Amino acid sequence: MNLKSLLVVFTLSLLLLTPMVTKCGETKISMTLWNRATVERESGEFTERYFSLGRGYLRIEPKFTDRIKGRFNVDFFSDDDALDGAGLKLKYAYLDFKELIPIPESKVTAGLIKSYFGTIYDWNYITIQKALEDKEKVTSSTDYGMALYGYLPEGYGEYAISVLNGEGYKKTGSDVNLNPAYQANVRLIPIPGVTIGGSVRYEDVSFDPDTSISNLVYAGVGHLAFGPFEVWGEYLVKDLEETKSQGFMVMPIVKLGKLSGVDVDLVGRYDNWDANADVDNDGHSRIIAGFNWNILRDAKGKPQVLLQVNGERTTYEDASKDPVDKLMMQLRWAFSTKIK
């Protein structure tokens, strides 16, 4: 029995056994919807102008006990290629077991879980654009597998080690190699407002059991927060055998809500990505500027109704390619309820 089969059996066993040993204490049901308007322009011509549901998700989080809880998340979105114009994907389906291993403030998570890598696992879309590793398809935001996740004492950071399929959430059986991906992540907060961290991931991506193709991905992450000012930074490298891809992201944020009565964040972002460090003219960079207007927050301060406006320009190292400009306006709204 290979690792994937074991993981499936393990996860299904846990899902079946849990309700038998304990009744569910409470269940949180939440939804988030992103209504988006997009205008795209290239070489002086409008190439796209449309309204869409950029993303919507339905999330169910049963809390069986203080130590066992689950999350099931299905995403739906506008998709012209799909039947009736809507796409669907399974994003999370996992159980958390708090302190299953006797390490304080730890949990074992199993199923279709978060990929604890770089900025992707706590990316909350401060810009409408995806995290760098997601956008450049270096890692997926979720994957099938298991992870040990925990907090360092006194809020000094967090860590995670994971064993994953390595194929993301879209594939489980077909076009999948037999080798697991191993991933580790750490974030340290030595002083309040200063976070540094790094992630590493290794997978043999060969489909042939007699050969080996190594795929090593690593990232350095930094975050500074002082009063209303924040800046995120990430350096990302992918070493796939002979091909090295690399890039970085810098994202400054000014939270005007801390200075004024208007709850608006100004955001900027610069991405740079070189698909192959040994090849010329294959890189691109992306600059984003915009704002997030938190129209309504819930009791815990999470945005319930949020207007996001982003202007984005992608320029290419290849001088023959024209820049692409995109203007996106998105109304993001969320609600949740708890059933006891």
Add this chain to the structure above:
Amino acid sequence: MVKMLKFFLLVFTSFAATIFLSSAPLYAASKKITITGSTTVLPIAQRAAEVYMDIHEDVNVSIRGGGSGVGIAALIDGRADIADASRPIKTKELKTARERGIDPFANVVAKDGIAVVVHSDNPGNALSLETLKRIYTGEINNWKEVGGPSKPIVVISRDFASGTFEVFKKLVLGGAKVKDGALMLASNKAVATTVTTTPDAIGYIGLGYLSDDVKALEMDGVIPTNETVKDGSYKLARPLYMYTNGKPKGLLKSFIDFVLSKEGQRIVKEVGYVPVR
């Protein structure tokens, strides 16, 4: 395309300038303290704020409840200067706070005892913490198992959202689950009322909610009183916090110092809690 970008930058800059300019009047009225959080600590904060504002007429203290978690989230987001909490900050909250440049500092302003109560006709007077745990986890289900009449025990608890429940769970249950079938009530008052009207009930409430209508049990030989909570001999007790970002300074120090002053601690006692000074 360049025109489009210029237009976007112009709109963006105008928007930013408007926000900055609109914020100016707020700086003028900055002698304001915002307090959010625990409903347990709320009576202390409210009464203390009233008296503090009488003394300092130029200061506006605004107070909201919502629960300990809501208060700590507001402190982390910068929407509150003080987070009231009836439990210590969790590691996850501490990590998030530090990430965002906030350094939560725990100011202990009072103590609260959790009294275990039964109906006034119940012949029992004392329990051990171990026996209490066995009652709440469903191992003991009848009063006769603890020397009482042969009657099923009606177990009453606070609900999951309660800070009192979290403390009870930690101090008594050691993280174990309350038995299925326990009545989970939303407030101290609801627990006290239900125990008063249910002869075979057992429940737990804050010291401030004790009355002659219910009987408070000795725990491990110690009766819950302000004195036993203060001297630490009564184990079912918890500190009550006012969290600030770092050690309080300026206006916040003035307010916290007031709560910890003789007058502030008199207020703590007046609203039913145990002074720490």
